[in-house]
Amino acid sequence: MKRSLFVLLTALIALSMLLSACGAPATEAPAPAPAATEPPAAAPAATEAPAATEPPAAAGPLTFVLVPKNLGNPYFDTANNGAQEAAKELGVTVLYQGSANADATEQIQLLNSLIAQKVSGLAVSANDSDALVPTGKEAIAAGIPVVSWDSAIGKDGRVLHINQAVLHDIGAIEIKMALDLAPDGGDIAILSATSTAPNQNAWIEVMKEELKKPEYSKLNLVEVVYGDDDDTKSYNEAQALFTKYPNLKVIIAPTTVGIAASARAVTDAGLIGKVAVTGLGTPNQMREYVKNGAAPEFALWNPGDLGYLSIYVLEALATGKIKGEPGEKFTAGKLGEYTIQEDADLGVNILLGLPFIWDKTNIDDSNW
Ligand code: RAM
Numbered sequence: 001m002k003r004s005l006f007v008l009l010t011a012l013i014a015l016s017m018l019l020s021a022c023g024a025p026a027t028e029a030p031a032p033a034p035a036a037t038e039p040p041a042a043a044p045a046a047t048e049a050p051a052a053t054e055p056p057a058a059a060g061p062l063t064f065v066l067v068p069k070n071l072g073n074p075y076f077d078t079a080n081n082g083a084q085e086a087a088k089e090l091g092v093t094v095l096y097q098g099s100a101n102a103d104a105t106e107q108i109q110l111l112n113s114l115i116a117q118k119v120s121g122l123a124v125s126a127n128d129s130d131a132l133v134p135t136g137k138e139a140i141a142a143g144i145p146v147v148s149w150d151s152a153i154g155k156d157g158r159v160l161h162i163n164q165a166v167l168h169d170i171g172a173i174e175i176k177m178a179l180d181l182a183p184d185g186g187d188i189a190i191l192s193a194t195s196t197a198p199n200q201n202a203w204i205e206v207m208k209e210e211l212k213k214p215e216y217s218k219l220n221l222v223e224v225v226y227g228d229d230d231d232t233k234s235y236n237e238a239q240a241l242f243t244k245y246p247n248l249k250v251i252i253a254p255t256t257v258g259i260a261a262s263a264r265a266v267t268d269a270g271l272i273g274k275v276a277v278t279g280l281g282t283p284n285q286m287r288e289y290v291k292n293g294a295a296p297e298f299a300l301w302n303p304g305d306l307g308y309l310s311i312y313v314l315e316a317l318a319t320g321k322i323k324g325e326p327g328e329k330f331t332a333g334k335l336g337e338y339t340i341q342e343d344a345d346l347g348v349n350i351l352l353g354l355p356f357i358w359d360k361t362n363i364d365d366s367n368w
Helices: 005-019 074-090 104-116 133-141 167-181 198-210 231-244 256-268 283-292 303-318
Strands: 063-067 093-096 121-124 146-149 160-165 186-192 219-226 248-253 276-279 298-300 329-331 337-339 341-343 347-353 356-358
Touching (some): 063 074, 133 146, 167 219, 186 231, 231 248, 248 256, 283 298, 303 347
Parallel strands (some): 063 093
């Protein structure tokens, strides 16, 4: 990825502000990014969230579907809580439907059935960027607005992508945390989600670029492995890393499933203090591992806000308030005003804000 020195410097400044807990909007982001000065609050729990298997309403008000990579992941459940909050405010119905596995083929089958049911709009966290493009195109041709959120569908298969944080910041913050945890350097490994996941793959590319910087020269990336956002597979992959790399110092897991499984594996193997885990996690899943020292610090944005924003965008598209063109502005309830932007990596997109770091000083401040 080509970035100017200016952009690198501004990203570094944004990062250092984050790390000193006095964040400000990322300077490279044209859209307003809320400052990450305090831990993201929980979105209220959904009281009337429809069951995942419930079919969309046949007629009447707008029915949107929030599609995660897979079901059974607290990260996506939290996003759904935010989506249900937006649904109530907007007077629309939001169904939460996903496949059992984080698998593109299963996800495409689900999307085809939702297109056939003529839902009013789709918000998808993609299991594969390219594979979902024809399905997204088909939906758009059928008059169903498609946005991706969390993990992007290729540019032609969605109107726009709702981006959780600046891509570069997410990768860079993870390498920064790895050095915090292994200041003398050593072997590090990445335990990711699926090998096709567009979001994790983009962050891993950034991490590899970051590792070329002189300040990270002591960190030695030995392998990238995939736990498929499946708890058992992620746990087993973490264990295999301990065996294969006896001097492993850090596992970076850019997935909420992988980081929790890795921290549990470190704890079970009695390796706390020898191998540290970091990456992207949810506070409730990571609290015990922050406290026992297996995962002293990790980062994330607020998935509840991401789900909330996705539904506001979908409603604005479905009702013609916006067309999904760069420069258009709209207001997303409690989150305030956003401007649609366009960049080389993500095409047309909307930026939620900044990632946030949790450690033992603030892990009890968030309950989601
Ligand atoms: C998992 C999923 C999701 C990702 C988070 C960080 O829950 O892979 O796509 O954004 O981790």
